[in-house]
Amino acid sequence: xxxxxxxxxxxxxxxxxxxxxxxxxxxxxxxxxxxxxxxxxxxxxxxxxxxxxxxxxxxxxxxxxxxxxxxxxxxxxxxxxxxxxxxxxxxxxxxxxxxxxxxxxxxxxxxxxxxxxxxxxxxxxxxxxxxxxxxxxxxxxxxxxxxxxxxxxxxxxxxxxxxxxxxxxxxxxxxxxxxxxxxxxxxxxxxxxxxxxxxxxxxxxxxxxxxxxxxxx
Amino acid sequence: xxxxxxxxxxxxxxxxxxxxxxxxxxxxxxxxxxxxxxxxxxxxxxxxxxxxxxxxxxxxxxxxxxxxxxxxxxxxxxxxxxxxxxxxxxxxxxxxxxxxxxxxxxxxxxxxxxxxxxxxxxxxxxxxxxxxxxxxxxxxxxxxxxxxxxxxxxxxxxxxxxxxxxxxxxxxxxxxxxxxxxxxxxxxxxxxxxxxxxxxxxxxxxxxxxxxxxxxx
DNA sequence: GTTTGTGAAGGATTTCACAGCA
DNA sequence: TGCTGTGAAATCCTTCACAAAC
Numbered sequence: 001x002x003x004x005x006x007x008x009x010x011x012x013x014x015x016x017x018x019x020x021x022x023x024x025x026x027x028x029x030x031x032x033x034x035x036x037x038x039x040x041x042x043x044x045x046x047x048x049x050x051x052x053x054x055x056x057x058x059x060x061x062x063x064x065x066x067x068x069x070x071x072x073x074x075x076x077x078x079x080x081x082x083x084x085x086x087x088x089x090x091x092x093x094x095x096x097x098x099x100x101x102x103x104x105x106x107x108x109x110x111x112x113x114x115x116x117x118x119x120x121x122x123x124x125x126x127x128x129x130x131x132x133x134x135x136x137x138x139x140x141x142x143x144x145x146x147x148x149x150x151x152x153x154x155x156x157x158x159x160x161x162x163x164x165x166x167x168x169x170x171x172x173x174x175x176x177x178x179x180x181x182x183x184x185x186x187x188x189x190x191x192x193x194x195x196x197x198x199x200x201x202x203x204x205x206x207x208x209x210x211x212x213x214x215x216x217x
Numbered sequence: 218x219x220x221x222x223x224x225x226x227x228x229x230x231x232x233x234x235x236x237x238x239x240x241x242x243x244x245x246x247x248x249x250x251x252x253x254x255x256x257x258x259x260x261x262x263x264x265x266x267x268x269x270x271x272x273x274x275x276x277x278x279x280x281x282x283x284x285x286x287x288x289x290x291x292x293x294x295x296x297x298x299x300x301x302x303x304x305x306x307x308x309x310x311x312x313x314x315x316x317x318x319x320x321x322x323x324x325x326x327x328x329x330x331x332x333x334x335x336x337x338x339x340x341x342x343x344x345x346x347x348x349x350x351x352x353x354x355x356x357x358x359x360x361x362x363x364x365x366x367x368x369x370x371x372x373x374x375x376x377x378x379x380x381x382x383x384x385x386x387x388x389x390x391x392x393x394x395x396x397x398x399x400x401x402x403x404x405x406x407x408x409x410x411x412x413x414x415x416x417x418x419x420x421x422x423x424x425x426x427x428x429x430x431x432x433x434x
Numbered sequence: 435g436t437t438t439g440t441g442a443a444g445g446a447t448t449t450c451a452c453a454g455c456a
Numbered sequence: 457t458g459c460t461g462t463g464a465a466a467t468c469c470t471t472c473a474c475a476a477a478c
Binding site: 043044045055059060062063067068069070071072073074075 | 435436437438439440
């Protein structure tokens with residue numbers, strides 16, 4: 001494939017392997033790390049050493065999006081980070097709505113890692129009548145029936161699910177009905193969604209359960 | 218490959234693709250779900266529908282470990298779940314040590330999802346002198362210097378890292394030095410570890426950052 | 435001299451498709 | 457008949473290796 005260096009983020013998402021897209025945020029992160037350490041130029045070799053992957057893979061991954069490096073020199077840390085952020089859509093704010101303001105939901109609302117990366121939780125919902133109206137973060141907890149309208153009004157593009165496993169599929173169905181296409185799911189279930197909706201699970205128990213196989217064997 | 222049905226969890230971990238191992242916990246989870254719904258027999262077709270994957274993939278995955286189904290019928294939900302649990306080593310308790318008892322660390326200690334799955338946090342550490350000696354959960358916070366000894370004494374096999382990004386690599390180095398081979402990392406970094414050490418990251422921001430690509434494109 | 439970008443090769447994973455069994 | 461288990465085929469992903477660029 002030939003891509004001109006100046007084609008401004010018009011990327012055919014279909015043409016890029018999903019694994020590659022999932023690695024881009026990692027590149028952004030490592031580049032930011034190097035940038036704040038004052039390093040201005042970096043080779044795929046050095047990036048690979050830090051990410052424990054082959055230089056070839058990094059170069060190939062980047063080649064899906066353009067030609068960012070200079071032969072004999074490497075990549076400009078700052079500008080590559082910026083380009084990748086733009087490709088991923090990380091140069092804008094993304095509004096999220098959170099459903100389930102129990103113990104876990106409140107911890108997620110209080111998590112300080114989202115804001116600086118451009119993710120803002122702008123609405124919180126709960127099915128429990130007794131919680132509706134309460135303050136969480138600086139938001140008033142809304143009832144689930146208001147979901148669709150609020151999604152429209154506050155330009156919510158991401159749903160964050162922090163309800164118990166028993167309610168998670170129902171809540172995810174509601175999000176889908178409200179037009180949400182990206183869901184961050186903290187509930188320990190494998191939800192069923194239409195093919196145009198993406199779900200990313202945050203699940204420490206699953207992560208542990210696959211490691212024990214190697215501990216045992 | 219031919220595997221006798223009765224070969225009791227003597228599995229060559231090398232021979233099983235890593236992706237397959239990572240899917241097993243998902244199968245266990247869905248099977249438990251069906252079991253508690255009173256379903257006793259299930260086909261790869263039905264499993265596939267719930268997990269949004271092809272029946273062939275499920276059958277192939279399972280075939281790495283044995284022959285669990287009955288032609289013309291399907292799989293016995295209860296016994297397959299049990300077999301997979303045993304293969305993954307989920308039929309024993311696993312002790313974990315947590316490092317970093319700040320806001321995030323305390324939330325992880327309080328997370329009720331680990332215990333019922335056989336994971337127990339049995340020690341908590343922090344580099345901050347002022348936190349040492351305090352109670353977290355029902356544990357006394359220990360200083361990091363006691364790590365290696367405590368790992369031995371309490372049979373700790375898993376490290377959970379909940380320190381800020383700036384300290385995470387150092388802490389992970391300490392865990393590796395103490396002989397830990399499995400690490401659950403909540404810090405937003407891509408740590409460098411020896412090849413015999415496994416790290417699983419829990420990182421909601423990374424998860425969000427790859428979804429925005431598809432929201433944008 | 436160094437390092438990128440990339441076709442081509444190689445390897446891994448998924449899907450197909452069907453023999454074999456209940 | 458219905459569904460598993462599995463070689464073989466197809467697809468997807470990674471690595472190689474080198475021409476081109478600095």
